[in-house]
Structures are given as C-alpha cells and as structure tokens.
Amino acid sequence: MEDLPSYLAPAATMIAAMMTAANLGARVTGWGFVVFTVGSICWSILGIQQGQQGLLISNAFLTVVNLVGIWRWLGRQARFGDGSRRAMKRSERTPGPALVSACSLIGATISDGDGDKLGNVVDTMMSRDDGRLIYLVASRGGVGGVGEALHPLDPQAVELGAEGITTRLSAAEFDRLPVLEPDRWPAELPKAARVA
Known part of the structure; x- marks a missing residue:
C-alpha cells in the first residue's frame, strides 16, 4: 500500500496531461484537472515519505492550481457551455433565428x-x-x-x-x-x- 502513490502519481499525471492537451471540451478538461489533482496529491505523499521538501512544496502548490482548474472547467466553463446549448435548443423551437455558439x-x-x-x-x-x-x-x-x-x-x-x-x-x-x-x-x- 505504501508503494501505491509511486504508481499513481506518474500514471495520473500522464493521463491528465493527455486529457487536457486533447482539448475535447470543458468537461473533459475539467476531469483532466481532477486526475491532475490525484497525481499532485500522490506526488505530495511521495515527497513526505521520501523527505523531499521541494517535491512536497511544488505539488502542494500544483494541487491548489488544479483545484482552480476544476472550478474553472467543471464549474464556470461547463455552466457557460450548458447555457449556450440550451439557448441553441430553445432557438430551434421559437420564432426568430436559430442560434449557434x-x-x-x-x-x-x-x-x-x-x-x-x-x-x-x-x-x-x-x-x-x-x-x-x-x-x-x-x-x-x-x-x-x-x-x-x-x-x-x-x-x-x-x-x-x-x-x-x-x-x-x-x-x-x-x-x-x-x-x-x-x-x-x-x-x-x-x-x-x-x-x-
């Protein structure tokens, strides 16, 4: 069980990097930040286990950055996307122009x-x-x-x-x-x- 962070940390970081780099929309990017958060927490645990202060500090900071990414992409941007999709759908059922975001x-x-x-x-x-x-x-x-x-x-x-x-x-x-x-x-x- 002690070795689990050493496997999860690089795996989560690589998967999250692919998810965010793919630019597949707000939700996928947001979940990429969730996976990044798992990775940065695992790296922080490794920093504590191995007495690597630099690894701990940098990944504690990255955890905060990743939480902002989650808020931005799964919160804010996802709501904007939901709003534009609803407006497009409503415009198809009402008189006037059909909208597209x-x-x-x-x-x-x-x-x-x-x-x-x-x-x-x-x-x-x-x-x-x-x-x-x-x-x-x-x-x-x-x-x-x-x-x-x-x-x-x-x-x-x-x-x-x-x-x-x-x-x-x-x-x-x-x-x-x-x-x-x-x-x-x-x-x-x-x-x-x-x-x-």
Missing part, C-alpha cells in the same frame, strides 16, 4: 452530406462591422496538427448545426480549396474558395 464552432467537425468527416474548424473570421461570418478556417489531414492543410471555407457552403457542421462540398472539392499558410490568412474569402 461561436465557441462551439472552434474544433467542430466538418462533415459531407453522407456524414463522412472532412476536417475540423480551427478558427472563424468575422466582420467587425456587422458580425457576419466571412470564412471558416478548416484543418484537413495530418495527425495532431502535423501534416494538416488549412483551407478557407465559404459560409455559404456550410450548414451550422448544434452537433457540428455539414458542407455540400465533396472531399475532392474540399481538397481543391486554396491552402492557407498557418501564419498568413487572407483579409477576405479568396475568390477560389467562393461557392456560387
């Missing part, structure tokens, strides 16, 4: 008409003047951002939904969209990306 667009899956995944939204570019969506920046291919291609996507070519984004473009048409440099995006939707 701008935050829900980042990371959203883009699928074709058959439901096959084409990519993910990495950002949206909007007009400061009237709030219109000018274009979406879509990532296609690669693993973890390595080898991906960024494409500007015409808002006219997509349907924004509560569960994701659907485009009428085929995979071949998607691949023919202009490729954006990661640090040089255009000030307007390129003509080659416009959908009639």
